[in-house]
Each structure stands twice: as structure tokens, then as C-alpha cells.
């Protein structure tokens with residue numbers, strides 16, 4: 040039993056030091072991929088799915104797990120990147136684009 044406890048602690052420490060953003064699971068067939076993105080209070084997990092994009096770059100639907108927030112994100116060259124979140128509207132960049140670009 041003691042062995043199990045220390046094993047769990049080791050896992051928790053390891054996940055804390057993981058670099059974010061991180062691809063938790065790549066998309067597979069109809070299953071969306073999962074991304075971990077650094078949030079204010081720790082990792083935030085997002086499901087993402089590629090969608091057709093006719094205007095250049097690649098389009099994705101990105102939804103935070105357990106939340107209703109759904110964003111359409113486009114990545115590609117710097118001038119092709121866009122997102123629907125407040126961060127992008129205010130600053131012209133956001134963590135969703137950065138995370139998708141890093142996968």
C-alpha cells in the first residue's frame with residue numbers, strides 16, 4: 040500500500056513539470072484530439088477537431104472540456120491565424136492558436 044502512495048505522488052509531480060501546451064491525445068477518426076493548455080490555475084483541457092477551411096490555413100473547432108466555450112480557430116502563416124476568443128480580439132494572439140501551432 041505504501042508503495043502505491045509514493046507511486047501516485049511521483050505521477051503528480053511529473054505532471055506538474057510537464058511543458059504546456061501539450062498534445063494529450065491526437066485526433067483519431069471521429070474522436071477529437073485533446074490539448075492541455077496552461078491556464079491561470081493550472082492546465083486546461085480542450086477537445087479539438089479539424090474542420091474544412093476554404094480561405095487558407097487550417098481550421099479547428101476547439102472546446103474547453105466541461106465548459107460551453109467553443110472557438111473556431113484558424114492557423115497557418117501569421118496573417119492566417121485567427122480565433123474567436125477575447126484574447127485574440129484584444130491582442131491579436133491567444134493560447135489556442137499557440138497550442139494548435141505547437142502540435
Ligand SMILES: [Zn+2]
Pocket residue numbers: 110122123124125126127133134135136
Ligand atoms: Zn483563442
